[in-house]
Amino acid sequence: MPTLSYVAPGTVKDAIAALSGASGLVKVLSGGTDLLVQLRTGRVKPDLIVDLKKIPGLIGIKDDGAGAFTIGAATPCAELGEHAALCKAWPGVIEAANLIGSTQVQGRASLAGNLCNASPAADSVPAMIAAGMTCVVAGPKGERTVPVESICTGPGKTSLAKGEFVIAFKLPKRAAKSADAYLRFIPRTEMDIAVVGCGVDVSLDAKGVCTAAKVVLGAVAPTAVIVADAAKALVGNKLDDATLAKLDAAARAACKPIDDKRGTIEYRVKVAGVLARRTAAIAFERAGGR
Amino acid sequence: MSKQHVTATINGEATEFLCEPQQTLLDALRDILNLTGSKEGCGSGDCGACSVIVDGRLVCSCLMLGVEAEGHKIETIESLAVNGQLHPLQQKFLEHAALQCGFCTPGFLVAAKALLDRNPNPDETEIRYWLAGNLCRCTGYDKIVRAVQDAAAEMRR
Numbered sequence: 276m277p278t279l280s281y282v283a284p285g286t287v288k289d290a291i292a293a294l295s296g297a298s299g300l301v302k303v304l305s306g307g308t309d310l311l312v313q314l315r316t317g318r319v320k321p322d323l324i325v326d327l328k329k330i331p332g333l334i335g336i337k338d339d340g341a342g343a344f345t346i347g348a349a350t351p352c353a354e355l356g357e358h359a360a361l362c363k364a365w366p367g368v369i370e371a372a373n374l375i376g377s378t379q380v381q382g383r384a385s386l387a388g389n390l391c392n393a394s395p396a397a398d399s400v401p402a403m404i405a406a407g408m409t410c411v412v413a414g415p416k417g418e419r420t421v422p423v424e425s426i427c428t429g430p431g432k433t434s435l436a437k438g439e440f441v442i443a444f445k446l447p448k449r450a451a452k453s454a455d456a457y458l459r460f461i462p463r464t465e466m467d468i469a470v471v472g473c474g475v476d477v478s479l480d481a482k483g484v485c486t487a488a489k490v491v492l493g494a495v496a497p498t499a500v501i502v503a504d505a506a507k508a509l510v511g512n513k514l515d516d517a518t519l520a521k522l523d524a525a526a527r528a529a530c531k532p533i534d535d536k537r538g539t540i541e542y543r544v545k546v547a548g549v550l551a552r553r554t555a556a557i558a559f560e561r562a563g564g565r
Numbered sequence: 566m567s568k569q570h571v572t573a574t575i576n577g578e579a580t581e582f583l584c585e586p587q588q589t590l591l592d593a594l595r596d597i598l599n600l601t602g603s604k605e606g607c608g609s610g611d612c613g614a615c616s617v618i619v620d621g622r623l624v625c626s627c628l629m630l631g632v633e634a635e636g637h638k639i640e641t642i643e644s645l646a647v648n649g650q651l652h653p654l655q656q657k658f659l660e661h662a663a664l665q666c667g668f669c670t671p672g673f674l675v676a677a678k679a680l681l682d683r684n685p686n687p688d689e690t691e692i693r694y695w696l697a698g699n700l701c702r703c704t705g706y707d708k709i710v711r712a713v714q715d716a717a718a719e720m721r722r
Contacts, residue, residue: 281630307629311630351622377613380610383624465697
């Protein structure tokens with residue numbers, strides 16, 4: 276019977292060496308709220324677990340003083356919600372991160388874990404993509420900074436190569452008259468997995484007309500979907516009824532969902548349109564459009 | 566792989582133990598350190614019966630490896646009563662009959678303590694959301710919420 280080994284390297288270099296040098300299945304551990312469940316059920320049987328949390332900077336939020344943020348990959352989501360400046364600048368990212376699981380799960384769960392577990396229903400992912408967030412990936416060939424949307428390639432699958440892992444997330448300075456929002460639909464009020472999730476980020480001009488937008492849906496396709504037509508519907512417009520109708524139609528058209536116990540295909544498609552409208556309304560209001 | 570040596574502060578005491586890499590913190594607490602107050606309900610982070618406080622943060626000890634405790638400060642249900650004197654939360658759970666079978670109670674008490682450590686005066690909604698990760702199938706929650714509110718009031722006095 277294969278036995279499990281555990282290491283907690285103290286540097287990025289040692290972590291890369293541990294990950295790339297190992298034979299058999301290696302899993303990266305940040306918060307562990309998905310990995311430990313998978314270990315228990317036997318869904319994954321790693322030979323080695325590499326815990327990143329002893330690497331300096333992997334937990335914590337850095338504010339560069341000029342409005343940009345760097346978030347350590349394994350920072351617990353609860354800590355994100357306690358950071359006043361981060362919450363003020365990027366409320367959509369934070370409300371998405373803080374929807375993941377219970378208080379207990381929030382104490383461990385991280386953005387990197389939510390992203391790299393690659394669930395189509397991950398709450399933080401549509402919000403991070405909408406916000407234009409990037410992540411720093413470390414690996415045997417050095418570091419690269421890539422958009423969050425380049426990581427997930429399918430359910431449980433990522434574009435990360437052997438030896439690579441996410442070390443940090445970056446959020447730029449928030450422009451004036453712009454804001455983000457995230458909503459998810461679940462059949463109860465707490466502790467459930469998204470039927471649909473929607474992240475919206477908008478920038479407005481002085482008159483409240485949208486100048487840039489990003490609309491991203493979760494749980495309606497194998498990965499989060501950037502809905503270009505939904506953004507197109509918003510740009511150049513205020514959030515009037517005609518614009519909302521176009522947004523709703525574009526969101527519905529982008530869905531390729533599955534049928535499951537949480538929702539049928541038809542239901543998910545319908546909810547995606549409604550959620551896009553509601554999320555956009557919150558983002559516009561936060562950006563000062565109303 | 567052989568057992569790994571872990572040093573942590575558990576309920577205020579420097580503690581060393583040996584554990585297998587796959588053992589959870591809950592396994593280590595219960596089976597190695599004989600701190601059997603923390604319970605295993607689901608083992609998947611859904612029920613909260615294994616709640617402990619790590620460096621001031623509420624977590625499920627079933628979702629943490631024992632080896633991850635290295636260098637950290639862990640508080641378990643065993644730390645609530647001091648010298649046989651019940652914590653106000655424990656006292657109020659008894660007075661309000663906020664437990665029946667009692668299996669979920671250690672988790673609720675630890676979770677409620679973590680809440681009151683941060684917020685000495687939570688309203689009912691805050692309590693209900695904070696405790697949404699703790700499942701009880703006996704009480705229907707109302708008595709638990711009232712016990713927490715009453716304990717909070719007493720602790721503010």
